[in-house]
Each structure stands twice: as C-alpha cells, then as structure tokens.
Amino acid sequence: MGLDFSVVPQYLDIILLGCAWTIGITVAAAILSFFGGIVFAVIALYAPWIIRQPFRLIAWVFMSTPLLLQLFLIYFGLVQIGIDLPAFIAGIIGLGLHFAVYNSELIQTAILSVDKGQMEAARTVGLSRSQALRKVVIPQAVRAVIPPIGNNMIALLKDSALVSVIGVSELTLSAQRVIGRTYRPFEFYLVAAAFYYVINLGMEWVLRKIERRISISR
C-alpha cells in the first residue's frame, strides 16, 4: 500500500482546527513566556533574598525536569489540591512558564551587560532605580536578546505538540484522531509536519518584522 493523499482533503477541517489551536496556544504561551521572562529576570536579579532564593529553586526545577512532566503536574497534579484548569489553559501555563525560565536566563545576562552609564544617566535625571530599570535598562536588554528569544519561541512552537498528551486538540492530536479513523499515519503525520513547517515560517516572518522594527529604533 503506497502513499495516498486523496483522503486528506475531507479531513482538512479537523487539521486546520488543530492548526488554529496550535497557533493560539503558541502565541499565548509565547506572550506569557516573554513577559514572564522579564518578570523572572527582575526577580532573579533584584528581589530580596527571601524571594530570590526560593524563586531560583523553582526556576531550576523548571529547567531541569521534562516539560512533559511539568504539563502532567499542572494538569493532573493541581486538580488534587483543588485547582482544576481546562487543558488548554494548563498547556499555555506549562509552556509559558517553562520558556519564561529560559527567556529569563537570556534577559538576565542582557540586563547585566547594559552599559552602567545608562543606569547612572537615568538616576541623575531623578528616576528611581525601578523607574530606571523599567524605562531605560530593561527595554535595551530585551531589544538585545530578541533574536535568541525568537529561537526559544520556535522551540516553543515545536514543543506545543506535547500538550496533545493532556488532551488539547492541537495539530498533533488532531492528526492522531484523523489517523484513528483513516489508518493513514504516514499521510497525516506528513500533513501535520507540513503545517508545522508553514506555521514556523510564519512565525519566523513575524519575528523578523519585530527585529527589524526594533533595530531601526536604535
């Protein structure tokens, strides 16, 4: 039995719906991971010891355990203590926090490498330290790491397939469901791969736009 893509069109609506979920979850998690990354970086660098140390431990746990396990913990684990999240919310939180920790590492390094004259100049016009961080240091740090953060976002898109295991009908799970009906794994996994590729291209295009807009303003 060879490849037969003629069955694909009739299931395309399911696949496209899966794409929509993948894009939605990826975008939401990317936004969460971006702003979460900034917040985490500030906590890791500037929060009082009593907050910083436990936070570092949590960040370390996020970085050194599998994302899949984290998703299980958030979706199945939290129910036991009364936090019953819809699967897609659990997926967004899991992906978002996981990548926020990675983004935070990048942003921390970037904050520390912003020229110290920038903080001084901001303080001499009368800004407080937190105002100076917010308006002067962090915007520059974030601009400097947009390209590597973009790479993390591409990784996030690919890892979004993991939320299929907690039952979110994103692209991978949609493909599996169609395969369950058609017994055509090769065709539909290839179709899913093609769609991931297209979404990836779209994402790279958006990231390039953001990078270009930001590099003009420097």
Add this chain to the structure above:
Amino acid sequence: MTDQKHFVEIRHAQKAFGTLEVLKDISLNVERGQIVAIIGPSGSGKSTLLRAINDLDPLTGGEIILDGVQVNKTLPHRQYEKHINEMRQQIGMVFQHFNLFPHMTARENVTMAPKMLKGLSKEEADALAVEQLDKVGMLERIDYYPSRLSGGQKQRVAIARALAMKPKLMLFDEATSALDPELVDEVNQVMKKLAEEHMTMIIVTHEMDFAASVCDRVLFMDKGVVVEEGPPEVVFRNPTQERTREFLRKHLAGAK
C-alpha cells in the same frame, strides 16, 4: 539645619575605597551663577568629587549642600531614596560618554524624565523638547535616534536632557574628552551659552583654554586634595604651587 551662606557647599568631603583615600578633606563653595572648573591629572579624584555632588559615588565623610539642603543626608533607606531622587532632579549631569538612551529619539531622551517625574502632558513635553533642543542647536534632529548623531550632537542632546529638568546646578564630567577635536567646539559653545544665562556649573575638564575663558574659578586637584584654587588668570598664569606648574607645563605642552 545648615548655616549656609553659599549656593553649593562641599564641606570636608572624604572618600575612601578601603584604605585608598581618593578624596581627602575637600571643601569648596560655589556661588549662584558661578562656574568652577576642576582640573588635575587622572586619578586626582576630580571626577569622584563631581560624582559625589549628586551622590553617584557617595562620600564616606563630609557634607554636600545645595541651596540650603544637604544632598547626602543620613536617612533610612526609603526616605533617602526619595530625597536623593528629588535632589538629583535639581542637579543636571553630563557625562564623558554621553549616556544617551539609545532606544529613544532625541525628543524622547529629553522628555522621558519630565513626563515621568513632573507629569507633563504630551503637549507640554513636546514644547519642552523643542525649547531645550533648540537651545543646544539640535532642533532639526529632534526625531533622530542617538545612533544617527555625531559625538558632538549626542553630547548636545545629553545637555538638553539634563536642562529639561530645570536644574539649579549643572555638572560636566569631561564632557568633551571623548569627542573628535573638530567636534569639541560645538559643545563648548553650548556651555558658553549656559554660562551667559548664569547657570551654576561645575566642570571637570582637560580643556585649559576653555576653562580659562568661561570659568570664574579654577581648582587644581592632585592625589585627592585641592592643591591650588583661584581665578583662572592666577591659576593658569601665576600658579603658586610647584605641582600646579608641573601639571600645566606638561598639559599645555602636551596638547596643541
């Protein structure tokens, strides 16, 4: 709380890093509208003194008083932060390396702090940016980012940024040292203009000619002490101290 008679008073300023004394009991008074130049070899403590005035490099002893208010008051941390932020709004500072905010246009560099700290509306902020950038001759570059400006232009924008807070006192930390020689004059012209407007200024500089032409008083510092102080015609023409003479000889011969 202070029996102050002068606009700026530096009383017994001391600064030590561990056992290394950078400033050894320096006192200096500046009157309103006066311009004081601080000269001296590198490592003499002149920049440290300047940076102590707005508490960028806090003193380890002594007092800084501006217009009757002590800048480096001893206060609990939070209150001190509030106090120093208010004081710094009254003290403009210009750096050797400009330190313009690269992600903001000239206009945004000038208006950011007034908008945040004085609650200026967009219209007021724009008017302020136009006024200040016009004063330094940078109005036609109002929407340029620093990366598209020359060193001299950057420094003029940095001066406008400091002036936008309407400071009582301006500090210049080797404002022209990082500039190509042909760009020095445009910045000096701006500083001269401020002098004509009777802005009180303390200037750390290597430009002896400039110091001689605009300053009311010159301080020669070496190894953390004020070696000689007086009107420029005295300090430059008839210095009484051997160390001053040696410095001037090297420096005037070395440059130009």
